[in-house]
Amino acid sequence: MSMTREEIRDLCVKSLEEKMVGTKEKNVDNGNGFYRYFFTNFPDLRVYFKGAEKFTAEDVKKSERFDKQGQRILLACHLIANVYTNEEVFKAYVRETINRHRIYKMDPALWMAFWTVFTGYLGSTGSLTDQQKAAWMELGKEFNAECQEHLKNSNLPYVH
Amino acid sequence: MSMTREEIRDLCVKSLEEKMVGTKEKNVDNGNGFYRYFFTNFPDLRVYFKGAEKFTAEDVKKSERFDKQGQRILLACHLIANVYTNEEVFKAYVRETINRHRIYKMDPALWMAFWTVFTGYLGSTGSLTDQQKAAWMELGKEFNAECQEHLKNSNLPYVH
Numbered sequence: 001m002s003m004t005r006e007e008i009r010d011l012c013v014k015s016l017e018e019k020m021v022g023t024k025e026k027n028v029d030n031g032n033g034f035y036r037y038f039f040t041n042f043p044d045l046r047v048y049f050k051g052a053e054k055f056t057a058e059d060v061k062k063s064e065r066f067d068k069q070g071q072r073i074l075l076a077c078h079l080i081a082n083v084y085t086n087e088e089v090f091k092a093y094v095r096e097t098i099n100r101h102r103i104y105k106m107d108p109a110l111w112m113a114f115w116t117v118f119t120g121y122l123g124s125t126g127s128l129t130d131q132q133k134a135a136w137m138e139l140g141k142e143f144n145a146e147c148q149e150h151l152k153n154s155n156l157p158y159v160h
Numbered sequence: 161m162s163m164t165r166e167e168i169r170d171l172c173v174k175s176l177e178e179k180m181v182g183t184k185e186k187n188v189d190n191g192n193g194f195y196r197y198f199f200t201n202f203p204d205l206r207v208y209f210k211g212a213e214k215f216t217a218e219d220v221k222k223s224e225r226f227d228k229q230g231q232r233i234l235l236a237c238h239l240i241a242n243v244y245t246n247e248e249v250f251k252a253y254v255r256e257t258i259n260r261h262r263i264y265k266m267d268p269a270l271w272m273a274f275w276t277v278f279t280g281y282l283g284s285t286g287s288l289t290d291q292q293k294a295a296w297m298e299l300g301k302e303f304n305a306e307c308q309e310h311l312k313n314s315n316l317p318y319v320h
Contacts, residue, residue: 013246021252023313075256078249079239086173089238092181096235153183 003135005085011135012081018126021075031070035060037121048104077118084139094146098154108158111147115140163295165245171295172241178286181235191230195220197281208264237278244299254306258314268318271307275300 003011019030036057039046046053052065060066076097083089098111119136122128151158163171179190196217199206206213212225220226236257243249258271279296282288311318 020248022248023255027248071252072256075249075252078246079243079253082243082246082249083239086238086242088180088182088187089235089242092231092235093239095183096232 003138005087008135008138009081009084011132012084012139013078015122015128015132015136016078016081019074019122021071021078028067028071031072031074032060032063032067033070033125034073034118034121035066035070037124038117041120042117045110048106080143081139090142091146094143095150098147098150102154102156108148108151108156112140112144112159115143163298165247168295168298169241169244171292172244172299173238175282175288175292175296176238176241179234179282181231181238188227188231191232191234192221192223192227193230193285194233194278194281195226195230197284198277201280202277205270208266240303241299250302251306254303255310258307258310262314262316268308268311268316272300272304272319275303 021027021031039052039055039060040057046055049055052059052063055063055066080090080093083093115137118140119128119133122136123133148158181187181191199212199215199220200217206215209215212219212223215223215226240250240253243253275297278300279288279293282296283293308318308320
């Protein structure tokens, strides 16, 4: 059964209610927690975080850098979910995200893989329904499609 | 007569329909056009754009830098309007914007002044109703309040 854009947005936004951004300790931990999950479950990807290539979850927890970085990535996920129904804005934000990551020379396959990591995180520390997960993966598929298109148009490596 | 957050969001989003972001010539020009308006009407503020301190509207029009910069600032305005009803996300995006501008050492009064410039641009090249303008200024007031709060918390100059 396919979902409308509105349904996908609402499901994703709802799933983030318990992972709200903000300045309170809980909010900061919502972002830091993403990196604890990430570094624990996908240690090979730590290579993209200069100086933190060997960080454990404990190191991340104590790290102000990952408090800030966590807040940034969590905000990005809130933004992308909230604007999903405004398709051109959604795609423009995807392109801007790609532009900002250019310097890191990431494997282009990671733009799709990210959504497995992110939904894994949401499921690991809260309640993520099957339907919410399906909504995020649908959003992620479209996110990735615009990523690859923009990488291609920018003469950068992309996934065919 | 006061407006609800939903009304404000809808009015602002609607006013941006003719200033859509995107990769087509018209969309790129929607962003570049902001800087043409800005540099023509507020030439003193060009000082914040290193290397472009003496740019005329004609220079901006031919500038790839301002095509990109224009797209970025226009996207930011789309994002902030679209998430206005999600208050914590709105405020987090404001703080992130402040963090990213830290290096430019801007006069903190400019965070409110921006909305006069932006609504001026919208009105100069399209239709901006009085109600839409009022909605943007209301959004801008709240945007600015979070800016000043975050500047203060970051031990940076702020407007009291």
